[in-house]
Amino acid sequence: MKALLQRVNRASVSVSGEVVGSIGRGLVVLLGVSQGDTERDAQYLADKTVNLSIFSDSESKFNLSALDVGGEILAVSQFTLIADTKKGRRPSFTEAAPPDQAEALFEQFLSFLRSSGLKVESGRFQQHMLVEIHNDGPVTVMLDSREKYPQPPFMTT
Numbered sequence: 001m002k003a004l005l006q007r008v009n010r011a012s013v014s015v016s017g018e019v020v021g022s023i024g025r026g027l028v029v030l031l032g033v034s035q036g037d038t039e040r041d042a043q044y045l046a047d048k049t050v051n052l053s054i055f056s057d058s059e060s061k062f063n064l065s066a067l068d069v070g071g072e073i074l075a076v077s078q079f080t081l082i083a084d085t086k087k088g089r090r091p092s093f094t095e096a097a098p099p100d101q102a103e104a105l106f107e108q109f110l111s112f113l114r115s116s117g118l119k120v121e122s123g124r125f126q127q128h129m130l131v132e133i134h135n136d137g138p139v140t141v142m143l144d145s146r147e148k149y150p151q152p153p154f155m156t157t
Contacts, residue, residue, distance in 0.1 A: 001041040001105070001146075002081045004030040007054055007139035011074045013123040014130045021121030026071030027054075028133050031109055032081030033102040034095050034146075041145035042105050046112030048143055049073070066118060073113055076123040076131055077106045099126055 005027050012022040029049055055064040055071065066073065079102065083091035097105065103125045113120045123129045 001034060001037040001045055001109075001144070002032040003045045003049060003143040004032075004078070004081060005049060005052065005054070005141045005143065006030075006133055007136045008074075009134045009136045011131070011133045013074060013076055013121075013132075015124050015127045020124055020129075021074050023072035023074045023119065023121055025069070025136075026118075027066055027073050028131070029073060029075045029113075030078035030081060031075055031106060032078050033097040033105045034082050035097050035101075037097060037101075037105055037145065039105070039108055042109040043112050044145045044148055045143055046109055046116075050113065050116040050118060052141065052143075054139055054141060067116060070118070072119040072121070074121045074123075075106075075110055075113065076129060077102065077125050 008026060008028050010024050011028045012019050014020065027049065050067050051065045053062050053065050055062065055066070055069045057063040079093060079096045082096040083093060084095060085091050096102065106125060110120060110122055123131070
């Protein structure tokens with residue numbers, strides 16, 4: 001599971017012209033779910049997201065987390081984070097989890113984020129979305145649960 005975090009001053013996500021999620025200062029999290037990901041991956045990334053020190057303190061050092069600053073979170077499912085671009089010019093998405101599994105893990109990720117007490121908004125799974133991001137810094141960080149919890153490569157029979 002991969003999460004691309006962007007520190008923002010504000011952000012929103014719209015579906016068919018309707019704003020379905022909107023936040024002020026905080027984090028936009030684009031989340032990609034891979035085959036083989038589990039609840040443990042969702043828990044790990046949610047915990048890392050709310051506790052990662054990427055907000056500046058009074059000395060402009062990254063010493064504060066979303067929890068420390070009362071940041072808000074906008075999470076958006078983003079299967080394209082799982083793209084494999086090693087061959088050719090067209091990305092392959094064969095490592096992305098099937099939609100039903102990905103949606104269940106995305107919902108678990110949201111639940112874990114909400115348990116932190118922070119305001120959490122989200123896009124709509126498997127919908128064409130327009131995401132407006134006002135990146136602060138810009139600060140953008142990639143998290144990968146497999147760096148913490150390595151898993152064997154996906155195998156087909």
